[in-house]
Structure formats: C-alpha cells, structure tokens
Amino acid sequence: MEFRHLGRSGLQVSAISYGNWITHGSQVEEDAAGACVRAALDAGITTFDTADVYAGTRAEAVLGRALKGQRREGLEIFTKVYWPAVPSGPDDTVTPGHNDRGLSRKHIMASIDGSLRRLQTDYVDLYQAHRFDYGTPLEETMSAFADVVHSGKAHYIGVSEWRAEELRAAHALARELRIPLVSNQPQYSMLWRVIETEVVPASEELGISQIVWSPIAQGVLTGKYLPGQPPPAGSRATDEKSGANFISRFMSDEVLTAVQKLKPLADEAGLTMAQLAVAWVLQNPNVASAIVGATRPEQVHDNVKAAGVKLEEGLLKQIDEALGGLVERDPAKTESPRNIRA
Incomplete structure (x- = not known):
C-alpha cells in the first residue's frame, strides 16, 4: 500500500481508502460488510470513510462494529456532518427536525457525539462538512469545528464538494482559529473532472488534498454496463437505494460505447478496468486517496x-482520446446544495 500526506499536515492516509456510502447497513448484510472491512485491512488499507447520513446512521454503526478490536492508532477514521441523520427504517418513527440539517453549531455538536458513539471511538481523525451550508454563517460553522478539534473529538477538519471560493474562505478562518483544514472530498473520475479547473489549483495553493469518491464512476468504468443492453440484474443502476440517480448521468449509449474503448488500454497496461480507473485518479498529485466501496471482498x-x-503519459493521452468530449469539466456541476436536492 502507498501512503500519502493529507494536505500539508503530518497525517498520512492510505492511497486507497475504504468507504461505505451505499453498502453498509443498506446494500449488503452485516456479515458481508465485515468481510469487506477485513479484506481492506488485510490489503493494507488503514483509512475508512463514512458519514452519519449513510443508511440512516446504520453505516457508521456497522463500521464501528467491524473495526472493533483493531489498534485505533493504526487507523484513520473519517466521517461527515450536514444532512439529516436520524435512524431510518420500517421500525423507526423519528422525523428530522428543523435543526437536524446543515452546519449550525447546534447540529455539529449533536452530530459529532452521535458519530463517535456509533463508531465506538473517542475521536475521528477527520471530521468533514458534507456540503457547504448557505444558511449558516461560515464563521459559526468554523468556530464549532474549532471547538470539536480543541476538545479532542476530531484531529483534522475537511469538507466535501466545496467550491474554490468556499475553500478559500474556510481556510482563512481555519488559520485564524488554529485548526487544520486539510481536505476536500469531491467526486472525481475519468468521466467527471469538474474539480480540475478551479478546486485543484486553489487546493494546491492552500495546502488541501482531495479525497475522491466514485473513482470508478459508480461502476461504469469497470465496463460491465454495455451500450444497447439493460443493466445487469442487481447492479447499482437497477437499485434506487444504491445511488441509481448518480449513475444515470453516465448511462447513455454514447458514454458506454466510449468506455468500452478503455478495455484494450487496460489490457495493455496489465490492469483491470477498475484498477485503471482508480490508478487514473491517483495520478493527480493533489489526490491523497481514492475511496472505493465493495459488496464482496474480492x-x-x-x-x-x-x-x-x-x-x-501516452496511456493518459489515449484515455482522453477515447472519452473525447464526453468528459464533464464544468466547475458549476459541483454537487452543491445549490443545484441538488437532499
């Protein structure tokens, strides 16, 4: 396993991190989730990413149980706050309240304690703002994060899907408050490159790394989805609980045909298509880690x-030629609350 520094901090993370966005507590049973976590540990992965909202808080709880008994100092555990995170399921009757969302001091303070309880740990290594909150003063948010860090409940602060100007504003406040803002967690893949024009240059200037999600474009870059054919039964594209709304943007025959052109390139490099996709994002020096999920240990x-x-370089050029104008590069397409609904 390769390890990289997170931003300009001293914290090192595994270049491949394990995430449980749509698997633990939802797509796979707990035994399978535990087997995947053990496989990650066996493979040298030390960095684990989750969020309080995943599977209505169940994902954090499953990960906490799966990591129980591991040497805590040898792990980097990340979680996030923003979306309403209350227990969900057929037997749950809790309805999110008006303060169960966003980055207010009230929500952050309640959320960090809930996450630590479910993860069965005294602290997280990285506490991330899952989105930018346009309804709360940034000063309030960063002050609350500072209190979380200074109380020892988190060691570092990160964000997810923040724009360049938002990163700059938060970084200035973090310096004043003497807290380490070290990372951004955006979507990034061969097909989705919206961070390259503005976010990456700003992050390099500020000493912030990217921890990227969906490097395989929700499975599209594995080549298993074929143009003109229905998605395989049980695949993510057929399951609304498994992010089908995210994958739909890549499911046109034009995109799927272009992706098939990557197979001979992967073969020539001695890689599977999934390995090629993950390796591709790791070529960006501003990327500290690529998050992968799994439903099976293999x-x-x-x-x-x-x-x-x-x-x-020749292979990278061939990838660009194969995908052509199908690559999304518009910074305005960032997964911001301004252009998506919860």
Whole structure:
C-alpha cells in the first residue's frame, strides 16, 4: 500500500481508502460488510470513510462494529456532518427536525457525539462538512469545528464538494482559529473532472488534498454496463437505494460505447478496468486517496492493486482520446446544495 500526506499536515492516509456510502447497513448484510472491512485491512488499507447520513446512521454503526478490536492508532477514521441523520427504517418513527440539517453549531455538536458513539471511538481523525451550508454563517460553522478539534473529538477538519471560493474562505478562518483544514472530498473520475479547473489549483495553493469518491464512476468504468443492453440484474443502476440517480448521468449509449474503448488500454497496461480507473485518479498529485466501496471482498483486493501504479503519459493521452468530449469539466456541476436536492 502507498501512503500519502493529507494536505500539508503530518497525517498520512492510505492511497486507497475504504468507504461505505451505499453498502453498509443498506446494500449488503452485516456479515458481508465485515468481510469487506477485513479484506481492506488485510490489503493494507488503514483509512475508512463514512458519514452519519449513510443508511440512516446504520453505516457508521456497522463500521464501528467491524473495526472493533483493531489498534485505533493504526487507523484513520473519517466521517461527515450536514444532512439529516436520524435512524431510518420500517421500525423507526423519528422525523428530522428543523435543526437536524446543515452546519449550525447546534447540529455539529449533536452530530459529532452521535458519530463517535456509533463508531465506538473517542475521536475521528477527520471530521468533514458534507456540503457547504448557505444558511449558516461560515464563521459559526468554523468556530464549532474549532471547538470539536480543541476538545479532542476530531484531529483534522475537511469538507466535501466545496467550491474554490468556499475553500478559500474556510481556510482563512481555519488559520485564524488554529485548526487544520486539510481536505476536500469531491467526486472525481475519468468521466467527471469538474474539480480540475478551479478546486485543484486553489487546493494546491492552500495546502488541501482531495479525497475522491466514485473513482470508478459508480461502476461504469469497470465496463460491465454495455451500450444497447439493460443493466445487469442487481447492479447499482437497477437499485434506487444504491445511488441509481448518480449513475444515470453516465448511462447513455454514447458514454458506454466510449468506455468500452478503455478495455484494450487496460489490457495493455496489465490492469483491470477498475484498477485503471482508480490508478487514473491517483495520478493527480493533489489526490491523497481514492475511496472505493465493495459488496464482496474480492472487489477490495482488485481495486487495491491500483495503489502505486504509474500510468505513462501516452496511456493518459489515449484515455482522453477515447472519452473525447464526453468528459464533464464544468466547475458549476459541483454537487452543491445549490443545484441538488437532499
């Protein structure tokens, strides 16, 4: 496993991190989730990413149980706050309240305690703002994060899907408050490159790394979705609980046909298509870690082989030629609350 520094901090994370966005507590049973976490540990992954909102708080709880008994100092555990995170399911009757969302001091303070309880840990290594909150003063949010850090409940602060100007404003406040803002967690893949024009240059200037999600474009870059054919039964594209709304943007025949052109390139490089996709995002020097998820342990073992792979310039050019104008680069497409609904 390769390890990289997170921003300009001293914290090192595994270049491949394990995330449980749509798997733990939802898509797979707990035994399978535990097997995937063990596979990640066996493969040298030390960095685990989750969020309080995933599976209505169940994902954090499943991860906490799966990591129980591991040496805490040898792990980097990340979680997030923003969306309403109350227990969900057929037997749950809790309805989110008006303060169960966003980055107010009230919500942050309640949320960090809930996350620590579910994760069965005294602290998280990285506490992330899951989105930018346009309804709360940034000063209030950063002051609350400072109190979380100074109380020892989190070691570092990060954000997710923040724009360049938002990162600059938060970084200035973080310096005043003497807290380490070290990361942004955006979507990034061969097909989705909206961070390259503005977010990455700003982050390099500020000393902030990217921890990227969906490096395989929700599975599209594995090549398993074929143009003109229905999605495989049980795949993410057929399951609304598994992010089908996110994958739909990549499911046109034009995109799927272009993706098939990547297969001979992966074969020539001695990689699976999934490994090629993960290795591709790791070529960006501002990317500290690529988050992979799994429903089976063998998926973890396959993806982790992308760590440390160096892709030649000629291959990178061939990838760009294969995908052509289908790549999304518009910074305005950032997954902001301004252009998506909860």
